[in-house]
Amino acid sequence: MTSHIHPAPALPWHLRFGPAIAAVLCLFTFYYRGLDCWFYQDDFGWLHLGPAKNFPEFLGMIFGPKAHGNLRPWSENLYFYGLKALFGINPLPFRIVVFLTVAANLFLINAVTRRLTGSVPAGAAATFCWLLNPCVAPSLCWTCIYNQSQSLCFILLAFLFYLQGRERAQWIVFLLGLGSLETVVMYPLLVSTYALLFDRSRFKRTLPLYAGSAAFTLIHFLVAPVYKTGPYAIQVDRRILRTLWSYIEMALAPERIGHFLWSWPPWFFLAATGVLCAAVLLALLIRDPRPGLSRYFNPTAVFGAAWFVILLGPLLLLPDHVMDYALTGPVVGLAFIIGAAVSARKAIGIPIAILYLVFAAPAAWNVTRWHWERSHLARDLVQGVLRFKRANPEKMMLLTGMDTDQFLVGFADLPFQVHGYFDVWLAPGAETKIQDAGHLAPLLVWKPEKSYPLLDSGQAMVLDVAGGNVRDVTAQYQANRPKN
Incomplete structure (x- = not known):
């Protein structure tokens, strides 16, 4: 079979980089809401990191296992600690880093x-079909999943170095990538495939990469807890195929857009998913006409299918x-x-690509809007x-009117403690x-026997937060409280 590691024919710069530049422009115009997303949900948990009192504590903070026992020094620990130390609790620098990483991914793809x-x-x-996939949209909105776009950057860069025959550079990027997300351990399978x-002829030279993945996996299981129950518990059972199908449905886009066009009949989205499945299977069967390649299938398409399953592999063991x-x-x-x-x-x-984007782009648009609205709900x-707390720093704040x-x-991830307020x-x-x-x-309720004395003495305020319109309702709350 023909090797693809030899230098590609020289192309004018606009042909080499034009599609990626156009995709980056699309990134900033289509996903502009992502730059305006605020912190929400798990983001606040990561913002609790720091400050470190000394260098050993800093190293422990960056390289120690954190939430769910993960070892992600670059994509979580250093990302949140470093940007918070430089810019404070300001979401914009975090969002800019995400967008720049995704822009790099577009050039690499x-x-x-x-x-x-x-x-x-x-x-x-390929570049536009990835960018406008609705399952990519969350990574452009939710700060705490920066590990998804950063780890992909490591994988793509390592693989590009491999294709260019720069195997030492590949090794460096691959090993660094292991500190971004655990799924990078699957990278050796990609290059072997x-x-x-x-x-x-290059297959044997991919085998040493498995030693890097094995070493990281061993270290991970030695220093991080293994969950026996709950959503992060590894479960090898017949649900693997059902989980795979769930991910295929989401990746193809009709299932995602169905969450927003809820008045449309469910059969339409099921049928659309079936049509796109058939289109993808057809793409797998179209023979690549270049000499030296298989007469029976398109190796690039088969490699794409393998890429999907290989990187998804570890997640199939988490059916919950x-x-x-x-x-x-x-x-x-x-x-x-x-x-x-x-x-x-x-x-x-081209018709397959257009058909796919017809469903993917509207779904991605709506997913982005949904995350943006959630982040502004938190904001x-x-x-x-905080406006009331800063004006009354000596008073405890008791919140009412909050919905789920x-x-x-x-609230659940204690955002006010990030700002230094524990009351x-x-x-x-x-x-x-x-x-x-x-x-x-x-x-997270301040008990009645402790609340009412503070209210009586003027040491606490009650704020109604319904609808995000925060207002002081201390007097009304006092008037309506149960009588002893």
Whole structure:
């Protein structure tokens, strides 16, 4: 089989970089709301990091396991600690870093696809199909999942170095990538699959990479806890295939847009998913006409399918934690499949790409808007309460009127402690409007026997936060409180 590691024919700069530049422009115009997203939900948990009192404590903070026992020094610990230390609790620098990382991914996807297919249009198709996938949209909005876009950057850069024959650079990027997200351990399988499909003479040279993945996996299990129960517990059972299908449905886009066009009949989205499945299968069967490649299948398309399954592999063992954003890396494989079809036969590949984008783009737009609205729900709550707290720093704040969404996005992860305030609680009775699965709300209520004396002495205020319009209702609350 033909090797793809030799230098590609020289192209004018606008053909090499034009599709990626256009995609970056699309990134900033289509996903502009992502730059305006505020902190919400798990973001506040990460903002609790720091400050470190000394260098050993700093090292422990950066390299020690954190939430769910993960070892992610670059994409979580250093990301949150460093940007908070430099810019304070300001979401914009965090959002800019996310967008710059995704922009780098667009250039890398374009370059890798062009090397795999030898086609400029294929690179353009793959780049836009990845960018506008609705499962990529959350990573452009929710700050705490920066690990998704950063880890993909490491994988793509390492693979591009491999295609260029720069194996030492590949090793460095691969090893660094292990500190971004655990799924990077699957990278050796990607390059081995490529070698088997395109250049079997290089297969043996991919085997040492497995030692890096094995070493990281061993360290991870030694220093991080293994969950036996709950959504992060590894479960190997017959649900693996069902979980795989759930991810395929999300990746193809009709299922995602169905959450927003809820008045449309469900059968329409199921049928659309079936049509797109058939289109992807057709793309797998279109033969690449370049000499030296298989007569029976398109190796780039098969590699794309393998990319999807390989990067998704570890997540199939977590059937109780199926999340759309986990597809940020795997759906690059879907983009490769579509790009391969465009390269092999434009008359078929371009309609497949258009059909896919017809569903993907509206879904991505709505997913972005949904996350943006959730982040602003948290912003209005937190900033509204902070205005009263800063004006009355000596008083405890007791919050009422909070609904479940407000609680989950802007209170459960203790955002006020991030700002240095430890005396913001739910008022007695406020928990009755909140239905959280973890039953945290009752734990965050300041008990009546402690609240009422503080209110009587003027040491506490009651704030109604309903609808994000925070107002002082201390007098009304006092008048309506139960009589002893």
